Amino acid sequence: MNIVVCIKQTPDTAATVAVKDGHVTWGDAALVINPWDEYAVEEALRLKEKHNGKVIALCMGAESGKESLKTCLAMGCDEAYLISDPALKGSDVSATATALAAAIKKAAADLVICGKQAIDGDTGITVSAIAAKLNWNLLTYLSKIDAIDFAAKTIQVERSLEEGKQICDSKLPAVLSVVKDINEPRYPSFMGIRKAAKAVIPTWSVADLGVKADEVGAAGSAVTWPEIYPLPARESNVEIIGGESPEEIAAKLAEKLIGEKVI
Template identity: 40%
Template structure:
């Protein structure tokens, strides 16, 4: 089997994140950048499938600036075989639609039976990418999987338990297909020292927009279908309301909770 995992470098959600003053895009230069957390679960799932199906290989695909190489090498240290990095200055500010166009074009340069990605990215949180890619590539999309079963003996038949608010749905499709996963699907492995050293030697292919036959005006800020009109930083946390118990503490607490519509 040939498996492609989509990965993205994002600002660490545990640190302060800001927008650039000049174009209201995410300020990645001043952020602590990491692999999108959900993508680590996608990588782990791909590796588990590859280990269960001898002769399989796992390739990473990412779109991002030069700094995304750091995320690629860390992802490779988990065990994937190779990576493809789409990098071009004109990609800055691309919306989800433009990003899907680039990733779909890059996927067409690769052979794959299965594409796996995280259900969402912590910087965009649109959950649109697997659907957009499936539409552009003309393949099925099994989204929001909490469990994935692959039957390679039957020509790559995929069965997923799609996580819902009420429980889960069982959906099935024949490959090639794209699957997005939640963090309930597995527990990502930690890179070993051997894996970290091996990652330095694994091949990383770089592609530009010209390589993919995409014009600079079709992506980036120039081709974006949406833009940020205004933004406001989240207000600083303030001290909470303290209910003193001077005999009526219980009543005062219920009154407060009712006023805040907690009860």
């Protein structure tokens, strides 16, 4: 039984994201596992501990993604692969999902777990796109896996919606996305960190995935980004109202508010 976890590498939540020369930049801020994806890793590890099998982490991105994959290994994942290739440059969600779905097939996955969204791209639709490419069932925003039977290929989950909870039964294989109520991600163990530090993470190119170069990257994307710009600074007029006493200041303020028809 192989559980694949899709993790994206994102800037740390404390990073200041800016737009410079038409490109998004976060300077030299630390890169981390997308925080939502830590919950996906944790849930996969818990399933492995209960049902045996293997947890395989996949990340599509730059070479630096290997550091985040090492964190997955340190947490307890069995294998980790980076999907990286110049042909992937300019990939939209659909092209990203094409590459990830091919990697998921290569990993012979029985189940895929993702985070609910990436804190940088923020679309939250890669999960659905992966399920569509694989033609697998899609179960999103899970706050609990109630039951899973890999032999019978069935799963029962609790979906967390704004209006309440929803219990869903489905057949496997499936693609899941999880929310943070599902668990508390573990810290990597000291032994895990030492083992992961020595690990060599293989890189899968598009050729390794059996994907044609024009199915991914800018060539395989329907979405282009003709312009990226920062929001204009909000204009505001500030007037400091002075006076000898709080009563005087309050009276002047009330007069102004009445004058502006605010009160």
